[in-house]
Amino acid sequence: MKNLGYYDGKYDLIENMMVPFDDRVHYYGDGVYDATCAGNHIIFNLEEHIERFYNSAGLLEIKIPHTKDELKEILKEMVRNVDGDQLFVYWQVTRAVAPRSHAFPDEKAKLWIMIRPTQIGDPKKLLKLITVEDTRFLHCNIKTLNLIPNVMAAQKAAFAGCDEVVFHRGDRVTECAHSNVHIIKDGKFITPPADHYILPGIGRAHLIRMSKKLGIPVDETIFTVNDMMEADEVIVSSSSNFCLSACKIDGQTVGGKAPELLHKLQEALMDEYLIATKQKEE
Incomplete structure (x- = not known):
């Protein structure tokens, strides 16, 4: 595939993905993210990025709907299915889909993932x-x-x-x-x-x-x-x-x-x- 997106268990090309109107990302930017690159379909420094991602979520009291190992396997599988020698690997979690209210809703957090081709920075630049x-x-x-x-x-x-x-x-x-x-x-x-x-x-x-x-x-x-x-x-x-x-x-x-x-x-x-x-x- 030329790219691949994920939202709350659903996969498709990024340009086909749809997000619910009431996802709190739209109202408050209520979420955290992390990103790295992959070469040869191997995600670089994945363990360190996952640890930082869970730490950021914890500081905002967002409960990620997957264990660390589950998230790593989802990311690895998606990377294997996208064409390209170098890939941008991005993921985020938003607190919930719920009617607009500043206080936290009692709803499940939503995982987003985006995989697309990229280029590693040229050190000569x-x-x-x-x-x-x-x-x-x-x-x-x-x-x-x-x-x-x-x-x-x-x-x-x-x-x-x-x-x-x-x-x-x-x-x-x-x-x-x-x-x-x-x-x-x-x-x-x-x-x-x-x-x-x-x-x-x-x-x-x-x-x-x-x-x-x-x-x-x-x-x-x-x-x-x-x-x-x-x-x-x-x-x-x-x-x-x-x-x-x-x-x-x-x-x-x-x-x-x-x-x-x-x-x-x-x-x-x-x-x-x-x-x-x-x-x-x-």
Whole structure:
């Protein structure tokens, strides 16, 4: 199949799927989601994404209508039935279908899944970024469906001919509109602490582990916009863009001062993906 959708036990092409009018996603964005990629029909880092998904749902008191193992099997089976060497694997849960009311209804949560072709981010691509004041709520550690501030910020980047946004609260850098952001300075990998201001990215976790494996010191600490502008490298990461570097922020040239260290990380992370999806031998 060219793609595949799922809603509450029903499967079809994504363009044919229908969702009940009273699903609370329409009124409140009442749900959480997660996403990753698949290569060679093998879902990358599935265990970690499932754990984060259930954690997000638990923080919003949403009861997912499947066990972790059941959800993993549904995702794996769907991936096997979609054409393509690289796939985008997305799933979300919404609280219920019920008449509009702010208080939680006593109804079963609804699982949604979408599988479609995608491309893994090319590590050779250099990104152009802009900075935007972070005015989002204080639960950014929960991967909720309430993404309007991210959408508006991403549109600002598009208008500016840029690839992504870097959010900051005052001088403190937090994350991007749909990625995490990190810097390399004086041979050290520096990433914002995983508190309520950022999503604990799976890609971020792998960058931290890979840095340590390669002997690169890691510092999970706050850094400022000025620190970022003066860094040796500025790195953007997500579940399908493992380690992309920025060349400009707000029109100013940045990074490019530690290419060997950057390329070492990029190659190691790409190898990790290829080995995990059995596209390369260890």
